[in-house]
Amino acid sequence: MAHGNQSSVSEFLLQGFSQWPEHQYLFFGLFLCMYLITLTGNVLIFLSIIFESHLHTPMYFFLASLSFADVGLSSSIVLKVLHNLYTQQHTISYTGCLSQLYFFLTFGDMDSFLLSVMAYDRYMAICHPLHYTTAMSPRLCVLLVSVCWVIANMIALLHTLLIAKLSFCVGGKISHFFCDINPLLKIACSPTRLNELMVYYVGGPFVIVPFLCTLVSYICIASAILRMPSSGGGRRKAFSTCGSHLSVVCLFYITVYTVYLSPQSIFPTKDIVGSVAYTVVTPMLNPFLYSLRNQDVKAALRSLIKGKILACQTQ
Template sequence: MSGANQSSVSEFLLLGLSRQPQQQQLLFGLFLSMYLITVLGNLLIILAISTDSHLHTPMYFFLSNLSFMDVCFSSTTVPKILANHILGSQSISFSGCLTQLYFFVVFGDMDSFLLAVMAYDRFVAVCHPLHYTTKMTPQLCALLVSGSWVIANLNSLLHILLMARLSFCADNRIPHFFCDVTALLKLSCSDTHLNEMMLLTEGALTVITPFVCILVSYICITCAVLRVPSTKGKWKAFSTCGSHLAVVSLFYGTIIAVYFNPASSHSAEEDTAATVLYTVVTPMMNPFIYSLRNKDMKGALRKVIGRKKLSTRCRHQN
């Protein structure tokens, strides 16, 4: 980080989602509710998977990692929104802004990679069921997750280093609720050509590649399901795949719309609305889509909730 950057702009102002006091109160309650649902729902899933030995399989290993990433992903942006509202402040330091951006990219990439890994896991389970245990070994599962971590951190570090070399002069108002790449590039008084080129090339690879892998996996799964003679089996498979694809479409569709379209084709308000969908709504929906429709997961959650109720009764009796 250069000294010129620090001396020209020491902090940014996050303008948030609305400047109307009544709307701000409503949005605060809405974001707080969604954040609590996201955290509690995903933590329950992690707890259920870790305590139930029947769920110690590749599919649930990836699901627990996805739940952890969803909590982290939402926590990079939403707590700052809530804190700024309570404190009546809009400021975030230059270093704090880059830190938020770093973790936002890391956890966003990890969400993307894990969705692709989970799609591959389902592809192997449906299309090659007899070889599932030999292909999806614990070593491969650990390698897929750790490899995703390495790529996500390297990708985020690249964008942060490119962002740190830019100069930010007079205007420090970010028309967004967090430090986003596109919003910061618009404020810079330096040449942002290299940043934009890397965003559209290397950045696109980390988004488009997992998206294509997911589509190919589900196309193969669909072809395999169509060969199933049972109508009930087909409907169950398509129902599950359809809900998964709905979340994938929402997640990737909004990311592509925000980051890989010309800046002139959409306004800051449209960017903000689209960003809310994949940063807040999607992590909140994942527990319901990936878990509550699953009988094994429901059973594990009932056991966890049952233990809590039993321990509470014991405390009251004592």
Template sequence: MGHGNQSSVSDFLLQGFSQWPEHQHLFFGLFLCIYLITLAGNVLIFLAIIFESRLHSPMYFFLACLSLADIGMSSSVVLKMLHYLYTQQHTISYTGCLAQMYFFLTFGDMDSFLLTVMAYDRYTAICHPLHYTTTMSPRLCVFLLSVCWVIANILALLHTLLIAKLSFCVKREISHFFCDINPLLKAACSPTRLNELVLFFVGGPFLAAPFLCTLVSYICIVSAILKMPSSGGGRRKAFSTCGSHLSVVCVFYSTVFSVYLSPPSAVPTKDTVASVVYTAVTPMLNPFLYSLRNQDVKVALRSLLKGKIFASQTY
């Protein structure tokens, strides 16, 4: 088998949808609609939170950041996908491949960390309501966001630098529709043991820890809600407040685990579909999950679409 140093590699060939050559234009239309809906939905959520004073709270601050992270993750994958579906040129440069993987990992980790921080916010609001205002101060919110951003960038940079040290086969084919860690490791011709160890001992805990923290937070939240008196509507309001976030958590982690923690499928199309759901469909669904179950967000979105929010900013 021919080998080539990474300095001689000029591009990679992405084979993600090559098994359906007759449906390339159909896929282009489908993913273009998904991306436009993702962009519009998350931008609307972000603007509604920025301009609606009733949404100026820690929970919606992190929701606005989550919307930006969803836009970043979707853009890092779907824009290149649309390009090669439209042009039928399934190549990506070596530098572009590493850059795509870096930004995808950064925004994907940001999603995971932000969902955990939002779970902590809901835990504080429901389990310790009297201390919520002092605990979730603006300074703490900015600090938590900064920590999430720094850790996400460090993890993404670590994996990217380790991939950059690998040598790749002359064939340079990647059996995926974007540059992710596992497909690149499979395409490498040099030993990948160090990459796999780092992926297991560093990447694994940083994937499992946010999920476990979120799970523990919601166990405490549900326990606290069940202790509330059923009369007065307090229990229903608490469940309603957490329902949107819990829906997003379930969709996010179910797709992430199906992609990264389940064994490779004997049918490659199953892994491709799971990755599509994680990278393209989930960022599109998040704005709908929040707006459909959250009355405050729905009111703010209606005001935004009618121009009332912008009009109120001029006075």
């Protein structure tokens, strides 16, 4: 494009849901319900794990980290969506757009990394139970989560700074409901070759590698479970637990692949639906599929809620 069409835009127009003006309040109700469920479920899981000492194990430490990341991922997207749907003003400032992109990438990458770490934790617990306690030491658990946070922040910062160097066309109409990399690149007037290379050669591997690690871990887990004796219910319980975990992994990675790694579609609705799935639906389902089916977590939740009720009654 000619340089005359470039501008230092002060805000962008998010067109993701504006194409269905008659359903704005329906979308508002759906997103509000999903966000409240996400927030309630993940916060309860996080607090239960913190306050219940018997849940201070590697598996629940990673669950608490995942709950924190899920709240961050959902909040970075849904709060702005709710504001725009309620006010019917589908705009976001330039600074707000870059901030949203940074936090979305950080928490989104953390979700991917933590799913892989949790799969490795389950692999060690099921395939090497005698070495689990020594292998998954508290120091290693903290190190794994810390490394995940550092890498996620570095990737997010890299993409955000590269986007910040671009010039955008007058109007700034983004065909999405939040500020994501690909929709922003589509409205850039300056060359985006470097950004595209970073998406494929930096962002791509950090999605594919955790997925492959997770897949290999669950293949090994399935093989170990099949070697268990069928009596006693141990095999069924292990399959039930790992099956729920694997369903979260499949939902997350399939939708991410659909949005980012599949051939670009001329229909933006596909990307919108896929993005809703992994930014809103997956964080909402994680507490139910990972935690609320667990008897230890249920007991911790009951203890936490009863403790709060008794504390309120004695005041």
